[in-house]
Amino acid sequence: MVPAEIIEFLSVLIYPGFIFIFTLAFFYEWVxxxxxxxxxxxxxxxxxxPGGILQPFADFIKLLAKEDITPRAADKTTFRVTPILMLALxxxxxxxxxxxxxxxxxxxxxxxxxxxxxxxxxxxxTLIAAWSSTSTFSTVGGIRVVLQMLGFEIPMTIVMVGxxxxxxxxxxxxxxxxxxxxxxxxxxxxxxxxxVLIICLLAEIKKAxxxxxxxxxxxxxxxITEFSGRKLALIRLTTDVELILAGAxxxxxxxxxxxxxxxxxxVIFFLIKTTGVILVISNLxxxxxxxxxxxxxxGFWKYLVPLALLQIILVTLGVx
Amino acid sequence: xxxxxxxxxxxxxxIHFNTGSCNGCDIEVVAALTPKFDLERFGVLLKxxxxxxxxxxxxxxxxxxVKERLKRVYEQMxxxxxxxxxxxxxxxxxVFKDCYNLCQGVDKVIPVDIYVPGCAASPEAIIDGxxxxxKKISG
Numbered sequence: 001m002v003p004a005e006i007i008e009f010l011s012v013l014i015y016p017g018f019i020f021i022f023t024l025a026f027f028y029e030w031v032x033x034x035x036x037x038x039x040x041x042x043x044x045x046x047x048x049x050p051g052g053i054l055q056p057f058a059d060f061i062k063l064l065a066k067e068d069i070t071p072r073a074a075d076k077t078t079f080r081v082t083p084i085l086m087l088a089l090x091x092x093x094x095x096x097x098x099x100x101x102x103x104x105x106x107x108x109x110x111x112x113x114x115x116x117x118x119x120x121x122x123x124x125x126t127l128i129a130a131w132s133s134t135s136t137f138s139t140v141g142g143i144r145v146v147l148q149m150l151g152f153e154i155p156m157t158i159v160m161v162g163x164x165x166x167x168x169x170x171x172x173x174x175x176x177x178x179x180x181x182x183x184x185x186x187x188x189x190x191x192x193x194x195x196v197l198i199i200c201l202l203a204e205i206k207k208a209x210x211x212x213x214x215x216x217x218x219x220x221x222x223x224i225t226e227f228s229g230r231k232l233a234l235i236r237l238t239t240d241v242e243l244i245l246a247g248a249x250x251x252x253x254x255x256x257x258x259x260x261x262x263x264x265x266x267v268i269f270f271l272i273k274t275t276g277v278i279l280v281i282s283n284l285x286x287x288x289x290x291x292x293x294x295x296x297x298x299g300f301w302k303y304l305v306p307l308a309l310l311q312i313i314l315v316t317l318g319v320x
Numbered sequence: 321x322x323x324x325x326x327x328x329x330x331x332x333x334x335i336h337f338n339t340g341s342c343n344g345c346d347i348e349v350v351a352a353l354t355p356k357f358d359l360e361r362f363g364v365l366l367k368x369x370x371x372x373x374x375x376x377x378x379x380x381x382x383x384x385x386v387k388e389r390l391k392r393v394y395e396q397m398x399x400x401x402x403x404x405x406x407x408x409x410x411x412x413x414x415v416f417k418d419c420y421n422l423c424q425g426v427d428k429v430i431p432v433d434i435y436v437p438g439c440a441a442s443p444e445a446i447i448d449g450x451x452x453x454x455k456k457i458s459g
Contacts, residue, residue, distance in 0.1 A: 216368030
């Protein structure tokens with residue numbers, strides 16, 4: 001009999017832990033790129049593996065094998081540590097959201113608040129990474145990251161409370177399970193909350209139309225300008241993990257998480273629902289041009305915060 | 321097969337640098353990247369920062385003014401790095417040969433891997449050059 005500790009260790013390491021999440025991250029980056037390419041009447045990645053499915057993996061290996069430059073002016077320790085810290089934070093956030101099984105790898109009553117906290121820390125680490133590279137482009141990009149956070153943080157937190165009020169629990173795992181057991185899916189009962197959350201997550205993962213911190217036509221490559229080689233590989237992996245994070249969060253809070261009928265393994269439902277959310281995100285990426293930072297902030301405070309509050313008022317009135 | 325070589329040949333990210341071109345070749349480079357020709361099928365992405373790029377795509381004859389900048393951008397790229405000279409001007413100076421203010425082609429300043437002649441080099445020629453570069457990378 002294998003000791004329980006070893007099984008737990010392997011579950012963190014392989015399934016549903018690191019290896020599973022990394023594979024999924026590469027897969028979803030391919031889905032995102034391919035889907036956007038098809039929407040633009042292009043082929044997208046085609047020759048790396050069947051249908052280009054190994055493209056993100058090839059990018060990752062290539063970046064790992066490239067020279068790793070640390071600029072002379074950079075704050076060296078912070079510059080080296082932040083990409084690792086970002087990946088670690090994104091992964092640990094994902095461990096509190098149910099992915100392969102109906103329960104998350106780790107969960108407790110109140111992990112919804114903890115996940116919101118981790119997401120904001122992730123944004124602040126981005127600022128530190130940008131600041132430590134001391135390039136003008138990076139610094140301006142980092143400032144934009146935090147400005148963007150001032151916009152999306154408040155409405156995102158408000159709408160994430162909506163499902164918690166109705167299901168009377170602050171645990172993401174329990175919210176997902178509650179939706180399955182009662183058949184009360186919040187995507188139907190709180191549609192405003194779902195839309196606001198998806199828009200806010202778009203800003204959180206810095207995808208178009210909110211890729212303002214990376215705006216390559218204005219800022220070279222924004223806050224990642226000075227990162228190269230292994231550090232850039234880790235940052236790209238973080239971005240992909242954040243994409244899963246967005247999909248998994250919407251799935252867990254509004255679509256009932258990795259649950260479904262007919263005794264089919266829960267991971268299948270997770271993949272179907274998350275792919276759906278990611279296709280919506282990719283579609284928005286192909287559909288919209290980048291906003292200016294003032295348009296983005298103004299829009300979030302003028303429209304999304306009132307909408308989020310309206311959703312909470314409706315919930316407390318018993319609608320939803 | 322060597323995994324690193326495979327990965328390098330499947331994901332060449334480019335940075336586009338104009339060293340005094342008339343914009344003819346620049347338009348053709350952009351045409352090669354956008355939907356009709358779509359270089360992304362080879363894994364090519366246009367990057368904004370030289371720190372992210374593997375291939376620097378240079379268009380135009382190198383003017384004396386831009387020479388130092390070209391060198392600096394080239395040095396900012398992490399190795400292994402490759403250079404594509406797009407258009408007759410970038411290959412040899414073209415119609416501007418022996419002008420007092422030029423260096424006569426990119427290879428006088430930085431080592432060039434692939435020359436794509438043409439005025440302006442057509443997107444098909446650029447894709448052909450890119451394919452030859454990929455063959456060179458994968459060895």
